[in-house]
Amino acid sequence: MKISNLPYYEKWFIYGIIIGVIIGIADLSLYYLNIFVIEHMILRNIIGVSLPHPGQSFYMNYWASFKKLLFLPLVIGVATFLSVIIALFMKTKEVGSDVAIRAFHRGLRIRFIEIPASILSSSITIGLGGSAGREGPASHSGAGIGQTIIDLLGGTPEDRRIATAVGMGSAIGVIFKTPFAGSLLAAELLYKRDLEPNVIYPSLISSSIGYVIFSSITGFSPIFGTYSLPFNPERLPLYVLLGLIAGGMAILYPYLMFETKKFLDLRFKNIIEKALVGGIIAGLIAIFFPEVMGEGYGWLWYISNFNAVPSMFPLIIALFLLPLAKIIATSFTIGSGAKGGVFAPGIVIGGYTGLAVGYAFHLLFPSLVTTPMPFMIVGMLSTFGIAGSVPISVTMMVVEMTGGLQLLPAEMAALASAYLVARNSRGIFNEQPLNRQESPAHAYEFSMPLLTKIKVSDAKILKIFVKPTDNIKKAIDLMNSLNLFSLPIVDELNNLHGIVRLTDIIKAKEDELVIKYSLPASTYVRPNSSLYDAFDVMKSSRYAIVMENKKFLGILLLDDIVKTYKEFLDKNNKIE
Structure with missing residues (x-):
C-alpha cells in the first residue's frame, strides 16, 4: 500500500519522521559549513576576526583589532559576490522563507538543486560576516526536502503542498533549537493573520525528530541558556512602553x-x-x-552577559545605535543579492532594542531594573513577532531559546502594545497573504461568487440519517464512520424530527433510542438554494440538511460542495 493512501494521521506520522530525519542532517550541514568551515577556517584563522557564539568564551579588544576590521569591507564584499555567483551558477535566484511561502500558496516546485544552493550560498554570506540569518536557507532547503520526499514516495499534490510548509517550519525550529515553535511556525508563517491548521501535526513530528538529530551533535541547551530570574510585576508598565518602541522598529x-x-x-x-x-x-x-556581523545571537549573548560592546563608542551610545546599524547592515547585505535569511536579524534587532531600552530604564530606575537582560528577551519577541506576522510562534521560540516561562506575561503585554503601533505595517515577508481566503491554495474553499451560481441540486445529496427507532450505538457508529458530529433523525415518511449530536449521546446507554436526545434542526436548504447558502449554514457541522415541501431529501456534505465547485470551475475554464 502506498503511504499516500493511508489515513491522514498514519500517513503524516510516516512522512513526518522521514522529513525530520533529512532536515536534521541538512541543518547540521548548514551549521557546520557556516561556522566551522567558512567562519572559523577563513574569517577567524585567515582574516583574524572572530564572531561570538552563545555559551562560548569570547573577547575582542576593539582598538587592538581595528587594523583587521579595516579589511571587513573587502571580506564582506567578496562574500556577497561569491554568494551571488554560486546561487547564479546553481540557478537559484532567490533564497529564503518567501520562496517556501510562495511555493505553498501557488503550488510551485522547489528544484532539488536549490537545497544545496541555498545552504552553500548563505553559509558564505553569514560565515564571512554578512548580516543575515541561517533560517532563510534552512526554511528554503527544508521546504525543498519536504517536496522531494513526497515526490519520491509518490505523494499527491496536496501532500507536496503540506510538506512544503512542514519542511519550512521544521527546519527553522531545528536550526534555532526550538522544535515546538517550529511546528507552530509552519502554520503561522504562511499568513499575516491566519494559521494553516493541517500542517501542525506533521510539523510536530518532523520538528521533534530533526531537533533530536541536530541537538545530539550540537547540544540540547537553549541558545541563550536558561533565564531564571523571577518576574517582577512592577516592571510591567515598562514592558508595555518597550512594546510601543519595538512596534516602531517593526515598521x-x-x-x-x-x-x-x-x-x-x-x-x-x-x-x-x-x-x-x-x-x-x-x-x-x-x-x-x-x-552587526553574522547572524547576531552570539553578540546578543555576549553583550547581555558581560555588559560590554567591542566598538569605538561607549556602551550606552553603542546600544542606542546598534538597532539601526543592524537594520542598515542587513538591508545592504540582503539588498546586494547575497543569500541569507531576514528572520534572525529581525530577532537580533529586537534584542538590541530591548538592551538599549533596558539600560535606559536601569539608569532611570536602578532599584527596579537591575539588569537589561529581560528587556532584551522581550524586545526580541515584540519586534520580530510583529515584523514577521508570527506572534504566537515567536513567543514560543523566545521561551524555548531562553529556557524559561517567567517573562511570558511581559512578552504578551509588550506584544500587545507593539500591535497598537505596527498592526498595519507591511511586514518583512512579501509572499504572505492576509488569510486563507486570499490564498490560491484555498481558492476552492473561499471563492464565493461562483458558489452563488451553483444550485444545491447540482451537487450530490446523500441519504444519511438515523431513524427515531434506531439506538445510540448505531448513531455513534455511523457518525464515527462518516467523521460527523451530528445526524438528522428522519422517519419512514421522510419527516424530519430533529438532529442528534455526538456530544449529547457519547455517554448514553447503547440501547437507548436516539429520539430521546433529539434537538430541533434550526436551519436547512432547498434544492434550488445556492451552494453559498449551503456553505453559510454549515456553521456548526460539516453538512447542510436539504428539504423540499417539508420533506427530508438528504444532506449535502462540505466535501461535496468543494467537489462540485471544482467541477464547475474546470468546466468554465475549458469554455474560456
Whole structure:
C-alpha cells in the first residue's frame, strides 16, 4: 500500500519522521559549513576576526583589532559576490522563507538543486560576516526536502503542498533549537493573520525528530541558556512602553530593507556591481559596529552577559545605535543579492532594542531594573513577532531559546502594545497573504461568487440519517464512520424530527433510542438554494440538511460542495 493512501494521521506520522530525519542532517550541514568551515577556517584563522557564539568564551579588544576590521569591507564584499555567483551558477535566484511561502500558496516546485544552493550560498554570506540569518536557507532547503520526499514516495499534490510548509517550519525550529515553535511556525508563517491548521501535526513530528538529530551533535541547551530570574510585576508598565518602541522598529526594519533593495536595484543594473557595493557598505558599517556581523545571537549573548560592546563608542551610545546599524547592515547585505535569511536579524534587532531600552530604564530606575537582560528577551519577541506576522510562534521560540516561562506575561503585554503601533505595517515577508481566503491554495474553499451560481441540486445529496427507532450505538457508529458530529433523525415518511449530536449521546446507554436526545434542526436548504447558502449554514457541522415541501431529501456534505465547485470551475475554464 502506498503511504499516500493511508489515513491522514498514519500517513503524516510516516512522512513526518522521514522529513525530520533529512532536515536534521541538512541543518547540521548548514551549521557546520557556516561556522566551522567558512567562519572559523577563513574569517577567524585567515582574516583574524572572530564572531561570538552563545555559551562560548569570547573577547575582542576593539582598538587592538581595528587594523583587521579595516579589511571587513573587502571580506564582506567578496562574500556577497561569491554568494551571488554560486546561487547564479546553481540557478537559484532567490533564497529564503518567501520562496517556501510562495511555493505553498501557488503550488510551485522547489528544484532539488536549490537545497544545496541555498545552504552553500548563505553559509558564505553569514560565515564571512554578512548580516543575515541561517533560517532563510534552512526554511528554503527544508521546504525543498519536504517536496522531494513526497515526490519520491509518490505523494499527491496536496501532500507536496503540506510538506512544503512542514519542511519550512521544521527546519527553522531545528536550526534555532526550538522544535515546538517550529511546528507552530509552519502554520503561522504562511499568513499575516491566519494559521494553516493541517500542517501542525506533521510539523510536530518532523520538528521533534530533526531537533533530536541536530541537538545530539550540537547540544540540547537553549541558545541563550536558561533565564531564571523571577518576574517582577512592577516592571510591567515598562514592558508595555518597550512594546510601543519595538512596534516602531517593526515598521522601520521592513521599510529600510525594501527601500534599500529598491535603491540598489535601480542604481546598479549589473548584479555583480550590486553585490560588491552592497557587501562593501555592510562591511564599512561593521568596522564601526562589529556587532552587526553574522547572524547576531552570539553578540546578543555576549553583550547581555558581560555588559560590554567591542566598538569605538561607549556602551550606552553603542546600544542606542546598534538597532539601526543592524537594520542598515542587513538591508545592504540582503539588498546586494547575497543569500541569507531576514528572520534572525529581525530577532537580533529586537534584542538590541530591548538592551538599549533596558539600560535606559536601569539608569532611570536602578532599584527596579537591575539588569537589561529581560528587556532584551522581550524586545526580541515584540519586534520580530510583529515584523514577521508570527506572534504566537515567536513567543514560543523566545521561551524555548531562553529556557524559561517567567517573562511570558511581559512578552504578551509588550506584544500587545507593539500591535497598537505596527498592526498595519507591511511586514518583512512579501509572499504572505492576509488569510486563507486570499490564498490560491484555498481558492476552492473561499471563492464565493461562483458558489452563488451553483444550485444545491447540482451537487450530490446523500441519504444519511438515523431513524427515531434506531439506538445510540448505531448513531455513534455511523457518525464515527462518516467523521460527523451530528445526524438528522428522519422517519419512514421522510419527516424530519430533529438532529442528534455526538456530544449529547457519547455517554448514553447503547440501547437507548436516539429520539430521546433529539434537538430541533434550526436551519436547512432547498434544492434550488445556492451552494453559498449551503456553505453559510454549515456553521456548526460539516453538512447542510436539504428539504423540499417539508420533506427530508438528504444532506449535502462540505466535501461535496468543494467537489462540485471544482467541477464547475474546470468546466468554465475549458469554455474560456
